Amino acid sequence: MNSKHISNFKFNGINVTLEYMSRGFVKEGDQEELPMIPPRADLPPGTVNFVTEFGYGQLLAERDEMIHERDNTLISDENENRIAVNLINAKLQLLLDRIASAKIVNLAKQPKNIVRFGAEVFFKVDSDPTIQHYQIVGVDEANVAKGKIAFISPIAKIFMDRKVGDRVTLKLGKAEKQFEIVSIKY
Numbered sequence: 017m018n019s020k021h022i023s024n025f026k027f028n029g030i031n032v033t034l035e036y037m038s039r040g041f042v043k044e045g046d047q048e049e050l051p052m053i054p055p056r057a058d059l060p061p062g063t064v065n066f067v068t069e070f071g072y073g074q075l076l077a078e079r080d081e082m083i084h085e086r087d088n089t090l091i092s093d094e095n096e097n098r099i100a101v102n103l104i105n106a107k108l109q110l111l112l113d114r115i116a117s118a119k120i121v122n123l124a125k126q127p128k129n130i131v132r133f134g135a136e137v138f139f140k141v142d143s144d145p146t147i148q149h150y151q152i153v154g155v156d157e158a159n160v161a162k163g164k165i166a167f168i169s170p171i172a173k174i175f176m177d178r179k180v181g182d183r184v185t186l187k188l189g190k191a192e193k194q195f196e197i198v199s200i201k202y
Contacts, residue, residue: 053106057155065117066133071157075115082108123202131175133167138199
């Protein structure tokens with residue numbers, strides 16, 4: 017006898033169905049290990065989950081893709097299909113929790129002359145005349161290769177509340193790097 021638990025709810029206007037199988041109704045030899053779910057980007061406990069509008073849109077698109085993937089998972093082996101769907105549901109739950117905790121920051125309302133969340137900071141490092149830049153974004157949107165760093169990263173933290181012309185120091189073990197803010201853009 018199988019016992020399925022189905023939860024239906026609306027999340028941001030989208031109907032979401034989560035399906036769980038009770039482990040109490042599975043034969044002892046048929047019990048599979050719970051899937052290992054990779055964690056989402058680190059957000060320390062008690063930290064507000066700030067996101068840009070773009071980052072929030074990415075989270076919603078990821079949710080839609082996951083729901084589509086789950087609803088279209090058709091593996092002929094029932095056990096394999098259940099495992100695949102349970103894995104997607106577990107990932108989806110982590111994503112839904114992240115979306116529910118998101119606080120969208122309106123970049124148009126940020127002060128233009130001070131580094132805050134969402135700012136694109138242009139800077140020089142030490143005596144190198146090359147201008148580099150990063151945008152300070154939410155943890156799920158961060159991607160150093162795309163010039164986006166999480167607001168909880170050490171570099172973002174030293175830039176916060178600074179102005180053009182300010183010099184800040186980042187300690188890297190025994191070494192130090194000096195950053196000079198050249199411009200700020202939102």
